[in-house]
Amino acid sequence: MAAVTLSGVEKHFGTFTALQRLDLTIADGEFLVLLGPSGCGKTTTMRIVAGLEDPSAGAIHIGERMVNDVRPKDRDVAMVFQNYGLYPHMSVEDNIGYPLKVRGVPRGDRSARIRHAAEKVELGPLLDRKPRQLSGGQRQRVALARAIVRTPQVFLMDEPLSNLDAKLRVTMRAEIKHLQNELGVTTIYVTHDQIEAMTLADRVAVMSQGRIQQLGTPEEIYDRPANLFVAGFIGSPPMNLISGQLSAGTFTAPQIDLGGLSPASSGSVVLGVRPEDITVADDADADFRGSVYAVELTGESNLVTVLLGRERVIARASRAWRGRTGETIGLRADRSRLHFFDRETGVRIGGAQEGNTSERDLQQ
Amino acid sequence: MGERLLKYWLVAPAFLVIAATLLYPLAAALWYSVHDWNIAQQATLGPMIGAANYARVLADDPDFWHSTRVTLVFTGFSVVLTLGLAMALALLLTGGDRTRVYVRTLLVIPFAMSPALLGISWRFLLNPEFGAFSAVVGFVFPWLKGVALLADPTLAMVALIASDVWHWAPYFMLMFIGALAALPQETIEAAQVDGASKPRVFYEIMLPQLRPVLAIAVLLKAIFSLKVLDQVVTLTNGGPGTATETLAHFVFQTAFRWYDLGYAAAVAYLLAAVMAVLAAIYSRFVLERRA
Numbered sequence: 314m315a316a317v318t319l320s321g322v323e324k325h326f327g328t329f330t331a332l333q334r335l336d337l338t339i340a341d342g343e344f345l346v347l348l349g350p351s352g353c354g355k356t357t358t359m360r361i362v363a364g365l366e367d368p369s370a371g372a373i374h375i376g377e378r379m380v381n382d383v384r385p386k387d388r389d390v391a392m393v394f395q396n397y398g399l400y401p402h403m404s405v406e407d408n409i410g411y412p413l414k415v416r417g418v419p420r421g422d423r424s425a426r427i428r429h430a431a432e433k434v435e436l437g438p439l440l441d442r443k444p445r446q447l448s449g450g451q452r453q454r455v456a457l458a459r460a461i462v463r464t465p466q467v468f469l470m471d472e473p474l475s476n477l478d479a480k481l482r483v484t485m486r487a488e489i490k491h492l493q494n495e496l497g498v499t500t501i502y503v504t505h506d507q508i509e510a511m512t513l514a515d516r517v518a519v520m521s522q523g524r525i526q527q528l529g530t531p532e533e534i535y536d537r538p539a540n541l542f543v544a545g546f547i548g549s550p551p552m553n554l555i556s557g558q559l560s561a562g563t564f565t566a567p568q569i570d571l572g573g574l575s576p577a578s579s580g581s582v583v584l585g586v587r588p589e590d591i592t593v594a595d596d597a598d599a600d601f602r603g604s605v606y607a608v609e610l611t612g613e614s615n616l617v618t619v620l621l622g623r624e625r626v627i628a629r630a631s632r633a634w635r636g637r638t639g640e641t642i643g644l645r646a647d648r649s650r651l652h653f654f655d656r657e658t659g660v661r662i663g664g665a666q667e668g669n670t671s672e673r674d675l676q677q
Numbered sequence: 678m679g680e681r682l683l684k685y686w687l688v689a690p691a692f693l694v695i696a697a698t699l700l701y702p703l704a705a706a707l708w709y710s711v712h713d714w715n716i717a718q719q720a721t722l723g724p725m726i727g728a729a730n731y732a733r734v735l736a737d738d739p740d741f742w743h744s745t746r747v748t749l750v751f752t753g754f755s756v757v758l759t760l761g762l763a764m765a766l767a768l769l770l771t772g773g774d775r776t777r778v779y780v781r782t783l784l785v786i787p788f789a790m791s792p793a794l795l796g797i798s799w800r801f802l803l804n805p806e807f808g809a810f811s812a813v814v815g816f817v818f819p820w821l822k823g824v825a826l827l828a829d830p831t832l833a834m835v836a837l838i839a840s841d842v843w844h845w846a847p848y849f850m851l852m853f854i855g856a857l858a859a860l861p862q863e864t865i866e867a868a869q870v871d872g873a874s875k876p877r878v879f880y881e882i883m884l885p886q887l888r889p890v891l892a893i894a895v896l897l898k899a900i901f902s903l904k905v906l907d908q909v910v911t912l913t914n915g916g917p918g919t920a921t922e923t924l925a926h927f928v929f930q931t932a933f934r935w936y937d938l939g940y941a942a943a944v945a946y947l948l949a950a951v952m953a954v955l956a957a958i959y960s961r962f963v964l965e966r967r968a
Binding site: 363364365384385386387388390391392394395396397398399400401402411412415416459469 | 861863864866867868869870871872873874877882885886888
C-alpha cells in the first residue's frame with residue numbers, strides 16, 4: 314500500500330490536450346474518485362497511473378518510487394476495467410489466479426488464495442465457469458476478485474459499475490466500499506456518476522476539460538462548490554443557477570428580489586441554490602413568486618418546477634404537497650445555503666475554501 | 678408461374694454455370710479415372726478398367742509415394758513458415774500510422790503476382806550467373822557466389838518453399854492484422870497490469886483468442902500448399918530429378934508429358950479425396966470447437 318502522487322502531469326494527443334498540469338496526491342489507503350463528464354481526462358489520468366498511457370510531462374510516484382519508466386506489469390497495481398477485461402478462454406479460477414500465475418506463485422498456494430478472493434465476492438461455486446457463462450454482475454465480481462487476489466499497492470477502477478443495471482449497481486457499490494475498507498488499499502476510482510462518487514469517496518476530484526475543478530470531500534464539494542461547473546455538475550436535480558446583479562446585500566433578477574444577504578461584493582453574479590434549499594412558502598414568507606411549470610413526484614418528495622421570468626427554478630416540496638400546473642405559488646430560499654459565483658470567471662464568491670484545497674487547485 | 682417454381686428458375690442460371698464449370702469436370706475426371714486412356718495412343722476414351730488405375734497408384738507406384746512425401750514436406754514447412762512470418766509481420770505492422778500503412782501496401786505486392794510469374798521471376802533471381810540473389814548474397818557471403826541453388830535437391834526445395842512463403846505471407850498477414858484489431862484491447866491491458874510480460878501476453882492472452890482465425894488460416898494454407906503447381910512448373914519443374922515433384926505436378930506430368938490421362942485422373946481424384954477428408958475432419962474438430 315502506498316500513496317500516489319501526480320506532479321505536473323500533462324497529456325497531449327497530437328494537438329488535443331487531454332490533461333493540463335495536473336497535481337494530485339492520493340493518500341495511503343485513501344479512496345479517491347475522479348468524477349467528470351466523458352472526455353474530461355479522468356480515464357486518461359487513471360491510465361497514466363496504470364502505465365497504459367505515458368504522460369507528456371510530469372512525474373508519477375507510487376509510494377517513494379517514481380514510476381514514469383516502469384512498465385505496467387512492474388507497477389504493482391491492480392485494475393478493474395469498464396468491460397471487465399476478463400480472459401475469455403480461461404475459467405473463472407484461472408482468470409482470478411492469473412496475476413499470481415505470472416508472478417510465479419506455486420499452484421497449491423495459488424488455489425487457496427483464489428478460493429479466498431472468490432469467497433470475498435461470493436463467487437465460490439462458479440470457479441469452473443467461463444466468463445461468457447456468467448451474468449454481468451458475476452463478471453464484475455470476477456474482475457474484482459482478480460484485483461484483490463493479491464495485495465497491490467493501488468487499486469484502479471475504471472467505471473466498473475457502468476455496465477450493470479441500476480439495482481445491481483447499488484449492491485456492488487456497497488461491496489466495493491466494504492472491500493476497500495477491509496483491505497485498506499489506496500484506490501483510484503473513475504466514474505461519471507455523481508452518486509457513486511459521493512457514496513464511495515473519501516475525496517472527490519471533479520474534473521472537466523483536463524483540469525481538476527475541485528478536490529475535496531463529498532460534503533465540501535456538495536456544500537461549497539468551487540465554481541459554476543462543479544455547482545452544475547453535482548446534485549440531482551442540479552443546482553438552480555440564476556444570473557443577476559448583486560449590490561448592497563441584495564440580489565436582483567427578473568421577478569427576483571432577494572435582500573438581506575451577507576456578501577459584500579457586488580456586480581454580475583450567478584446565484585446558485587439547490588432544490589432542497591427552496592421550499593414552497595405562504596405569501597407572507599415568500600422571497601419570490603412564480604407559476605408552476607411542472608410537478609414531479611419522486612416518491613420521497615415532489616419536485617416543483619416554477620417559472621420565474623426567463624428562468625426555471627426547481628424546488629423541493631413535501632410529498633404531501635399538491636399543486637396545479639399554472640398556479641402561482643410563493644417560494645422561500647434558505648439564506649444560509651445560497652451560493653454566489655462570479656459570472657465572468659465562474660469562480661465562487663465568498664470562499665469555498667474553508668479547510669479544503671480547491672482554491673489552490675484552481676490556480677494551477 | 679407459381680412462386681414455388683419461380684425460385685428454381687431464379688437459381689437455375691447460377692446452377693448451370695456451376696454445373697458446367699465444376700460438376701462436369703469432376704464427373705468427367707471420375708469417368709476417365711476408371712479407363713485406360715493414353716492420348717498419345719488414341720484420341721478417344723480407352724477401355725474401362727475399373728479400379729485398376731487406383732490399385733496401381735496405391736500399390737505399385739513409388740513415384741506417387743515419392744511425390745506424396747515431397748508434398749507433405751513442402752506443405753509442413755510452407756504452412757508453418759508462412760503463418761509464422763505472417764503473424765510476426767502482423768504484430769509489427771498492426772496499427773494505423775502512415776508508415777505502417779505504406780509498408781503493408783508494399784508487402785501485399787507479392788500476393789498480387791500470379792504464382793506462375795512468381796516462379797519465373799524467382800528463377801531469374803536465383804540464377805547463379807546473372808541473378809540478383811547470387812550478386813547480393815554472394816557479395817556478403819562469398820562462398821555462396823555462383824552456387825546453382827536450383828541444382829541441389831535440398832536447396833531447390835528450400836527455394837520453392839521460400840518463394841511460396843514470400844507469396845502467401847502478405848495475405849495471411851492482412852488476415853491476422855484484422856484479427857488482432859478485433860481482439861478486445863482490455864484483455865491485453867488487463868494482462869499487462871496483472872503483471873504479464875510481452876511474450877506471456879502474446880502466448881497466453883492473444884494467441885488463444887486468435888485460435889479460430891489461426892485454425893482457418895492453417896486449413897486454407899494447407900489446402901493451398903497441397904495443391905501447389907504453378908511455381909513448381911516455372912521455378913523447378915519438379916527438379917532437380919524429382920526432388921520437388923509435388924503431387925499436383927506429378928498429375929500434371931502424367932497427364933501432359935506422358936499423356937496417361939486415365940491414370941492422372943485417378944491420382945488427381947485421390948489427392949482431392951484426401952484433401953476433402955482432411956478438410957472435413959479439420960472443420961469438425963478444430964473449427965467447431967469454440968474457445
